[in-house]
Amino acid sequence: MKLPWALECQLQRDAGLSFIEYHALARLSEDPAHTLRMSELAMLTNASLSRLSHLVKRLESRGLVRREVDPEDGRFTNAILTKAGYKLLVASAPGHVTRVRSLVMDEFSAAELRQVRQLADRLLTRIDASD
Amino acid sequence: MKLPWALECQLQRDAGLSFIEYHALARLSEDPAHTLRMSELAMLTNASLSRLSHLVKRLESRGLVRREVDPEDGRFTNAILTKAGYKLLVASAPGHVTRVRSLVMDEFSAAELRQVRQLADRLLTRIDASD
DNA sequence: GCGCGTGACTTGACAATTCAAGTGAGACTC
DNA sequence: GAGTCTCACTTGAATTGTCAAGTCACGCGC
Numbered sequence: 001m002k003l004p005w006a007l008e009c010q011l012q013r014d015a016g017l018s019f020i021e022y023h024a025l026a027r028l029s030e031d032p033a034h035t036l037r038m039s040e041l042a043m044l045t046n047a048s049l050s051r052l053s054h055l056v057k058r059l060e061s062r063g064l065v066r067r068e069v070d071p072e073d074g075r076f077t078n079a080i081l082t083k084a085g086y087k088l089l090v091a092s093a094p095g096h097v098t099r100v101r102s103l104v105m106d107e108f109s110a111a112e113l114r115q116v117r118q119l120a121d122r123l124l125t126r127i128d129a130s131d
Numbered sequence: 132m133k134l135p136w137a138l139e140c141q142l143q144r145d146a147g148l149s150f151i152e153y154h155a156l157a158r159l160s161e162d163p164a165h166t167l168r169m170s171e172l173a174m175l176t177n178a179s180l181s182r183l184s185h186l187v188k189r190l191e192s193r194g195l196v197r198r199e200v201d202p203e204d205g206r207f208t209n210a211i212l213t214k215a216g217y218k219l220l221v222a223s224a225p226g227h228v229t230r231v232r233s234l235v236m237d238e239f240s241a242a243e244l245r246q247v248r249q250l251a252d253r254l255l256t257r258i259d260a261s262d
Numbered sequence: 263g264c265g266c267g268t269g270a271c272t273t274g275a276c277a278a279t280t281c282a283a284g285t286g287a288g289a290c291t292c
Numbered sequence: 293g294a295g296t297c298t299c300a301c302t303t304g305a306a307t308t309g310t311c312a313a314g315t316c317a318c319g320c321g322c
Contacts, residue, residue: 001135001177002177002255002258002259003254003258004132005177006258006261018278037300038300038301039299039300039301042301046132046133046136047279048279048280048281049300049301049302050279050280050281050282050301050302050303051278051279051280052301053301053302053303054278054279054280054302054303055278055279057302058277058278069287073287073288074286074287074288075286075287075288075298075299075300075301076287076300076301077300077301077302102261103254103257103258103261104254107253107254107257108250108253112250115246115250116250119239119243119246119247119250122238122239123134123234123235123238124133126234126238127133127134127137127234128133130137130233130234149308168270169270169271170269170270170271173271178309179309179310179311180270180271180272181271181272181273181309181310181311181312182308182309182310183271184271184272184273185272185273185308185309185310186308186309188272189307189308200317204317204318205316205317205318206268206269206270206271206316206317206318207270207271207317208270208271208272263322264321264322265320265321265322266319266320266321267318267319267320267321268317268318268319268320269316269317269318269319270315270316270317270318271314271315271316271317272313272314272315272316273312273313273314273315274311274312274313274314275310275311275312275313276309276310276311276312277308277309277310277311278307278308278309278310279306279307279308279309280305280306280307280308281304281305281306281307282303282304282305282306283302283303283304283305284301284302284303284304285300285301285302285303286299286300286301286302287298287299287300287301288297288298288299289296289297289298289299290295290296290297290298291294291295291296291297292293292294292295292296
Protein backbone atom coordinates (compact mmCIF):
# COMPACT_ATOMS: atom_id res chain seq x y z
CA MET A 1 0.00 0.00 0.00
CA LYS A 2 2.84 2.37 0.82
CA LEU A 3 5.03 1.96 -2.24
CA PRO A 4 2.52 3.19 -4.83
CA TRP A 5 1.73 6.07 -2.55
CA ALA A 6 5.40 7.04 -2.25
CA LEU A 7 5.72 6.98 -6.04
CA GLU A 8 2.50 8.98 -6.46
CA CYS A 9 3.88 11.72 -4.26
CA GLN A 10 7.11 12.01 -6.17
CA LEU A 11 5.37 12.11 -9.55
CA GLN A 12 2.73 14.57 -8.43
CA ARG A 13 5.32 16.88 -6.95
CA ASP A 14 7.89 16.73 -9.75
CA ALA A 15 5.79 16.17 -12.86
CA GLY A 16 2.19 17.05 -11.98
CA LEU A 17 1.12 13.55 -12.96
CA SER A 18 -0.56 10.77 -11.03
CA PHE A 19 0.92 7.30 -11.14
CA ILE A 20 -1.67 6.08 -13.60
CA GLU A 21 -1.35 9.15 -15.81
CA TYR A 22 2.40 8.66 -15.96
CA HIS A 23 1.99 5.03 -16.86
CA ALA A 24 -0.56 5.74 -19.52
CA LEU A 25 1.88 8.15 -21.15
CA ALA A 26 4.73 5.68 -20.68
CA ARG A 27 2.84 2.83 -22.30
CA LEU A 28 1.90 5.01 -25.24
CA SER A 29 5.52 6.04 -25.66
CA GLU A 30 6.58 2.41 -25.85
CA ASP A 31 4.49 1.85 -28.95
CA PRO A 32 6.33 2.66 -32.19
CA ALA A 33 3.45 4.83 -33.36
CA HIS A 34 2.84 6.29 -29.89
CA THR A 35 -0.67 4.98 -30.32
CA LEU A 36 -2.83 2.45 -28.49
CA ARG A 37 -6.47 1.50 -28.44
CA MET A 38 -8.33 2.67 -25.40
CA SER A 39 -9.16 -0.87 -24.41
CA GLU A 40 -5.57 -1.99 -24.74
CA LEU A 41 -4.32 0.95 -22.73
CA ALA A 42 -6.91 0.17 -20.08
CA MET A 43 -5.56 -3.37 -19.82
CA LEU A 44 -1.96 -2.22 -19.63
CA THR A 45 -2.66 0.30 -16.90
CA ASN A 46 -5.03 -1.94 -14.93
CA ALA A 47 -7.78 0.64 -15.25
CA SER A 48 -11.42 0.18 -16.09
CA LEU A 49 -12.44 1.45 -19.48
CA SER A 50 -14.58 4.07 -17.83
CA ARG A 51 -11.76 5.30 -15.66
CA LEU A 52 -9.43 5.44 -18.63
CA SER A 53 -11.98 7.30 -20.69
CA HIS A 54 -12.27 10.05 -18.07
CA LEU A 55 -8.52 10.07 -17.55
CA VAL A 56 -7.69 10.37 -21.23
CA LYS A 57 -10.24 13.14 -21.56
CA ARG A 58 -8.34 15.06 -18.88
CA LEU A 59 -4.97 14.34 -20.50
CA GLU A 60 -6.47 15.45 -23.80
CA SER A 61 -7.63 18.73 -22.33
CA ARG A 62 -4.06 19.27 -21.14
CA GLY A 63 -2.79 18.59 -24.65
CA LEU A 64 -0.76 15.53 -23.67
CA VAL A 65 -2.77 13.04 -25.67
CA ARG A 66 -5.34 13.11 -28.42
CA ARG A 67 -8.01 10.69 -29.52
CA GLU A 68 -8.95 9.49 -32.96
CA VAL A 69 -11.49 6.98 -34.12
CA ASP A 70 -9.70 4.07 -35.75
CA PRO A 71 -10.07 4.63 -39.53
CA GLU A 72 -10.03 0.85 -40.12
CA ASP A 73 -12.83 0.10 -37.68
CA GLY A 74 -15.06 2.79 -36.25
CA ARG A 75 -15.65 0.85 -33.05
CA PHE A 76 -12.13 1.44 -31.80
CA THR A 77 -10.70 4.64 -30.46
CA ASN A 78 -6.97 5.28 -30.53
CA ALA A 79 -5.21 7.29 -27.90
CA ILE A 80 -2.20 9.06 -29.37
CA LEU A 81 0.67 10.65 -27.46
CA THR A 82 1.21 14.24 -28.55
CA LYS A 83 4.56 15.95 -28.85
CA ALA A 84 3.85 17.80 -25.60
CA GLY A 85 2.91 14.56 -23.87
CA TYR A 86 6.11 12.93 -25.02
CA LYS A 87 8.16 15.89 -23.88
CA LEU A 88 6.57 15.83 -20.44
CA LEU A 89 7.19 12.12 -20.14
CA VAL A 90 10.82 12.43 -21.17
CA ALA A 91 11.26 15.26 -18.72
CA SER A 92 9.75 13.41 -15.79
CA ALA A 93 11.02 9.89 -16.39
CA PRO A 94 14.52 10.32 -14.91
CA GLY A 95 13.19 11.59 -11.59
CA HIS A 96 10.72 8.77 -11.41
CA VAL A 97 13.30 6.15 -12.27
CA THR A 98 15.64 7.54 -9.66
CA ARG A 99 12.95 7.27 -7.05
CA VAL A 100 12.12 3.69 -8.00
CA ARG A 101 15.79 2.79 -7.83
CA SER A 102 16.33 4.39 -4.47
CA LEU A 103 13.24 2.84 -2.93
CA VAL A 104 13.41 -0.63 -4.44
CA MET A 105 16.38 -1.58 -6.56
CA ASP A 106 19.02 -0.25 -4.23
CA GLU A 107 17.64 -2.13 -1.26
CA PHE A 108 18.07 -5.56 -2.80
CA SER A 109 20.85 -7.55 -4.37
CA ALA A 110 20.46 -8.91 -7.90
CA ALA A 111 19.68 -12.34 -6.51
CA GLU A 112 17.07 -10.92 -4.15
CA LEU A 113 15.46 -8.97 -6.95
CA ARG A 114 15.13 -12.18 -8.94
CA GLN A 115 13.51 -13.76 -5.90
CA VAL A 116 11.11 -10.86 -5.44
CA ARG A 117 10.17 -11.07 -9.06
CA GLN A 118 9.60 -14.79 -8.93
CA LEU A 119 7.45 -14.58 -5.82
CA ALA A 120 5.48 -11.67 -7.23
CA ASP A 121 4.90 -13.49 -10.50
CA ARG A 122 3.43 -16.45 -8.69
CA LEU A 123 1.14 -14.17 -6.71
CA LEU A 124 0.02 -12.36 -9.85
CA THR A 125 -0.67 -15.60 -11.67
CA ARG A 126 -2.78 -16.80 -8.79
CA ILE A 127 -4.73 -13.55 -8.57
CA ASP A 128 -5.37 -13.46 -12.31
CA ALA A 129 -6.55 -17.05 -12.20
CA SER A 130 -9.03 -16.35 -9.42
CA ASP A 131 -11.58 -14.25 -11.29
CA MET B 132 -1.76 -3.12 -7.37
CA LYS B 133 -3.89 -6.16 -8.10
CA LEU B 134 -3.96 -7.81 -4.68
CA PRO B 135 -5.68 -4.98 -2.81
CA TRP B 136 -8.14 -4.72 -5.64
CA ALA B 137 -8.96 -8.42 -5.49
CA LEU B 138 -9.55 -8.13 -1.75
CA GLU B 139 -11.66 -5.00 -2.21
CA CYS B 140 -13.95 -6.85 -4.60
CA GLN B 141 -14.49 -9.75 -2.26
CA LEU B 142 -15.24 -7.50 0.71
CA GLN B 143 -17.51 -5.19 -1.23
CA ARG B 144 -19.46 -8.09 -2.64
CA ASP B 145 -19.75 -10.18 0.52
CA ALA B 146 -19.79 -7.58 3.27
CA GLY B 147 -20.58 -4.22 1.68
CA LEU B 148 -17.32 -2.84 3.06
CA SER B 149 -14.28 -1.35 1.40
CA PHE B 150 -10.84 -2.60 2.35
CA ILE B 151 -10.15 0.39 4.54
CA GLU B 152 -13.57 0.26 6.19
CA TYR B 153 -13.03 -3.38 7.03
CA HIS B 154 -9.62 -2.66 8.47
CA ALA B 155 -10.87 0.24 10.52
CA LEU B 156 -13.48 -2.05 12.07
CA ALA B 157 -10.89 -4.80 12.50
CA ARG B 158 -8.43 -2.54 14.28
CA LEU B 159 -11.13 -1.28 16.59
CA SER B 160 -12.15 -4.83 17.40
CA GLU B 161 -8.59 -5.67 18.41
CA ASP B 162 -8.65 -3.11 21.16
CA PRO B 163 -10.00 -4.46 24.48
CA ALA B 164 -12.41 -1.54 24.76
CA HIS B 165 -13.22 -1.53 21.03
CA THR B 166 -12.09 2.06 21.10
CA LEU B 167 -9.30 4.02 19.45
CA ARG B 168 -8.42 7.64 19.00
CA MET B 169 -9.07 8.94 15.52
CA SER B 170 -5.41 9.78 15.05
CA GLU B 171 -4.30 6.35 16.15
CA LEU B 172 -6.81 4.66 13.88
CA ALA B 173 -5.61 6.86 11.02
CA MET B 174 -2.04 5.65 11.60
CA LEU B 175 -3.06 2.02 11.79
CA THR B 176 -5.08 2.17 8.59
CA ASN B 177 -2.55 4.30 6.68
CA ALA B 178 -5.20 6.95 6.10
CA SER B 179 -4.96 10.69 6.42
CA LEU B 180 -6.85 12.14 9.34
CA SER B 181 -9.18 13.88 6.94
CA ARG B 182 -9.95 10.70 5.06
CA LEU B 183 -10.58 8.84 8.28
CA SER B 184 -12.85 11.58 9.54
CA HIS B 185 -15.06 11.33 6.44
CA LEU B 186 -14.92 7.56 6.55
CA VAL B 187 -15.86 7.29 10.22
CA LYS B 188 -18.71 9.71 9.63
CA ARG B 189 -20.06 7.33 7.00
CA LEU B 190 -19.58 4.32 9.24
CA GLU B 191 -21.30 6.23 12.02
CA SER B 192 -24.28 6.99 9.82
CA ARG B 193 -24.55 3.26 9.15
CA GLY B 194 -24.48 2.59 12.88
CA LEU B 195 -21.26 0.57 12.79
CA VAL B 196 -19.21 2.98 14.86
CA ARG B 197 -19.85 5.95 17.10
CA ARG B 198 -17.71 8.87 18.15
CA GLU B 199 -17.19 10.39 21.57
CA VAL B 200 -14.97 13.19 22.71
CA ASP B 201 -12.38 11.81 25.11
CA PRO B 202 -13.63 12.72 28.60
CA GLU B 203 -10.03 12.96 29.85
CA ASP B 204 -8.90 15.36 27.17
CA GLY B 205 -11.33 17.21 24.94
CA ARG B 206 -8.85 17.43 22.08
CA PHE B 207 -9.11 13.74 21.33
CA THR B 208 -12.01 11.96 19.69
CA ASN B 209 -12.55 8.27 20.27
CA ALA B 210 -14.01 6.02 17.63
CA ILE B 211 -15.94 3.19 19.23
CA LEU B 212 -17.10 0.01 17.56
CA THR B 213 -20.82 -0.54 18.07
CA LYS B 214 -22.49 -3.89 18.59
CA ALA B 215 -23.74 -3.77 15.01
CA GLY B 216 -20.25 -2.96 13.74
CA TYR B 217 -18.78 -5.85 15.66
CA LYS B 218 -21.45 -8.20 14.38
CA LEU B 219 -20.80 -7.16 10.79
CA LEU B 220 -17.08 -7.63 11.25
CA VAL B 221 -17.49 -11.07 12.80
CA ALA B 222 -19.83 -12.04 10.00
CA SER B 223 -17.51 -10.91 7.24
CA ALA B 224 -14.13 -11.89 8.64
CA PRO B 225 -14.21 -15.59 7.71
CA GLY B 226 -14.90 -14.86 4.06
CA HIS B 227 -12.14 -12.30 3.95
CA VAL B 228 -9.66 -14.56 5.69
CA THR B 229 -10.51 -17.37 3.31
CA ARG B 230 -9.83 -15.10 0.39
CA VAL B 231 -6.49 -13.95 1.75
CA ARG B 232 -5.50 -17.54 2.38
CA SER B 233 -6.45 -18.70 -1.06
CA LEU B 234 -4.73 -15.80 -2.81
CA VAL B 235 -1.57 -15.56 -0.74
CA MET B 236 -0.94 -18.09 1.99
CA ASP B 237 -1.79 -21.14 -0.06
CA GLU B 238 0.56 -20.15 -2.84
CA PHE B 239 3.69 -20.15 -0.69
CA SER B 240 5.43 -22.51 1.66
CA ALA B 241 6.14 -21.49 5.24
CA ALA B 242 9.75 -20.75 4.33
CA GLU B 243 8.70 -18.65 1.35
CA LEU B 244 6.25 -16.70 3.47
CA ARG B 245 9.05 -15.90 5.88
CA GLN B 246 11.10 -14.71 2.93
CA VAL B 247 8.28 -12.56 1.59
CA ARG B 248 7.83 -11.04 4.97
CA GLN B 249 11.51 -10.32 5.36
CA LEU B 250 11.80 -8.73 1.94
CA ALA B 251 8.64 -6.69 2.48
CA ASP B 252 9.87 -5.48 5.86
CA ARG B 253 13.05 -4.20 4.33
CA LEU B 254 11.09 -2.40 1.64
CA LEU B 255 8.76 -0.84 4.19
CA THR B 256 11.62 0.30 6.37
CA ARG B 257 13.22 1.97 3.40
CA ILE B 258 10.03 3.67 2.33
CA ASP B 259 9.27 4.92 5.83
CA ALA B 260 12.81 6.26 6.08
CA SER B 261 12.55 8.18 2.83
CA ASP B 262 10.11 10.89 3.87
C1' DG C 263 -5.99 34.65 34.01
C1' DC C 264 -4.91 36.10 29.22
C1' DG C 265 -3.05 35.67 24.95
C1' DC C 266 -0.62 32.27 21.93
C1' DG C 267 0.93 28.29 19.95
C1' DT C 268 0.20 23.48 19.01
C1' DG C 269 -2.11 19.45 18.02
C1' DA C 270 -6.40 16.87 16.83
C1' DC C 271 -9.64 16.79 14.52
C1' DT C 272 -13.77 18.61 11.13
C1' DT C 273 -15.57 20.71 7.27
C1' DG C 274 -16.47 22.14 2.46
C1' DA C 275 -15.10 22.64 -2.07
C1' DC C 276 -12.95 20.34 -5.59
C1' DA C 277 -11.00 16.26 -8.14
C1' DA C 278 -10.97 11.49 -9.20
C1' DT C 279 -13.44 6.94 -9.38
C1' DT C 280 -17.11 3.93 -9.91
C1' DC C 281 -21.48 2.33 -11.46
C1' DA C 282 -25.22 2.09 -14.44
C1' DA C 283 -27.03 3.64 -18.74
C1' DG C 284 -26.51 5.23 -23.17
C1' DT C 285 -24.43 5.42 -28.00
C1' DG C 286 -22.93 3.84 -32.08
C1' DA C 287 -20.21 0.74 -35.33
C1' DG C 288 -19.67 -3.50 -37.39
C1' DA C 289 -21.04 -8.65 -37.64
C1' DC C 290 -24.43 -12.05 -38.09
C1' DT C 291 -29.15 -13.97 -39.27
C1' DC C 292 -32.88 -14.55 -41.91
C1' DG D 293 -31.43 -5.12 -46.19
C1' DA D 294 -33.78 -5.02 -41.59
C1' DG D 295 -33.36 -6.44 -37.22
C1' DT D 296 -30.56 -7.98 -33.57
C1' DC D 297 -26.13 -8.80 -31.01
C1' DT D 298 -21.92 -7.77 -29.36
C1' DC D 299 -18.29 -4.99 -28.35
C1' DA D 300 -15.84 -0.57 -27.45
C1' DC D 301 -16.28 2.97 -25.71
C1' DT D 302 -18.69 7.55 -23.47
C1' DT D 303 -21.40 9.94 -20.32
C1' DG D 304 -23.62 11.64 -15.94
C1' DA D 305 -24.75 10.96 -11.30
C1' DA D 306 -23.36 9.39 -6.98
C1' DT D 307 -19.52 8.02 -4.04
C1' DT D 308 -15.06 8.65 -2.35
C1' DG D 309 -10.64 10.95 -1.62
C1' DT D 310 -7.73 15.11 -1.19
C1' DC D 311 -6.47 19.71 -0.04
C1' DA D 312 -6.79 23.90 2.39
C1' DA D 313 -9.06 26.27 5.83
C1' DG D 314 -11.47 26.35 9.98
C1' DT D 315 -12.54 25.09 15.00
C1' DC D 316 -11.75 23.94 19.41
C1' DA D 317 -9.23 22.22 23.60
C1' DC D 318 -5.33 22.25 26.25
C1' DG D 319 -0.63 23.84 27.92
C1' DC D 320 2.62 27.42 28.57
C1' DG D 321 4.74 31.94 29.49
C1' DC D 322 4.11 36.12 31.53
